[in-house]
Amino acid sequence: MTSQWDQLLLNCGRWRGSFDTLADDLQPIKRQPSLLLLEPAPAGVPLELTLLFWPNDPDPNSDPHQGEPVRTIRQSFHGPDRQLVFFPSGSFSRGSWQLAPMVRAHTEFGFLFRDRRHRLVLFWDGTGRFEHPVLIREYRDGSPADERPLLTAESLLGSWQGQQSELLSTAGLSEPEISPCRLHLTERELEGLRWLPDGGAIRVPDPLHHREKFAIEAWWLAAPDRLERMERVYDANGAWQCSRCLTLRRP
Incomplete structure (x- = not known):
């Protein structure tokens, strides 16, 4: 079984893409081109992250990454982080540990499949109202920038099989527990x-109540026969309880 660190390393490379800020009704507000570099130091540790941004809403007929970036973010990873849960596919999840009144909640889901990444960052305001998502679509530098079509219910209906990975909040930096799973998805x-565009979907509580158990879900149909679903589960006290990832194929 691979370690959390090994699963993080699956995300190494140069990732071109964009950060699309959407309204609460999922209509686009702005697009900002991006380039993310995730590379290990010569000794293997730390893992250095550099995220570059270009001006918003570029001309669709020109290279969105031309010219100088307008903003740079840097981060170093020296080891696994309890707030960042990785799964065997290289996909990951992180977010608020504890919810409370007047605290803005957030969560991130990052899907990885071959040379594509599909990431979602979700925000709620201090009253628990779902505020907006940011959709991040990335592809490895040098690979085709092929995107999936808008996801529909018809493409998900029917039988799926694969494995479920689950990591409890009490498990520390241990590896997720893996078990086989089968689903038969119906309209209900x-x-x-x-x-969402690019084969994605979300199911979010709105409003979010920190005194009720709930789950936040993200889905990605990376190929017609490959579905991945992640969720973060919170208990009735507003505490993060576990994260799950289902990696599924058509039988």
């Missing part, structure tokens, strides 16, 4: 999903 089980 897809109720509440909100469809």
Whole structure:
């Protein structure tokens, strides 16, 4: 079984893409081109992250990454982080540990498949109202920038099989528990999903109540026969309880 660090390393490379800020009704507000570099130091540690941004809403007929970047973010990873949970596919999740009144909640889901990444950052305001998502679509530098179409219920209905990885909040830096799973998705089980470009979907509590148990879900249909679903589960006290990732194929 691979370690959390090994699963983080699956994300290494140069990732071109964009950060798309959407309204609460998922309509686009702005797009900012990006380039993310994740590379290990010569000794292997730390892992250095550099994130570059270019001006918003570039001309669709020109290279969005031309010219000088307008903002740079740097971060170093020296080891696994309890707030950043990785799964065997290289996909990951992180977010608020504890919810409380007047505290802005957030969570991030990052899907990885071959030379594509599909990431979502979700925000709630201090009253628990869902505020907006940021959709991040990335591809490895030098690979085709092929995106998936807008996800629909019809593409998900039916049988799927694969494995579930689950990591409890009490497990520290241990590896997720893995078990086989089978799903048969019906229209009823897809109720509440909100469809996104590039084969994505979310199901979010709105409003979010920190005195009720709930889950936040993100889905990505990376290929017609490959589905991944992640969720963060919170208990009735507003504490993060576990994270799960289902990696599924058509039987």
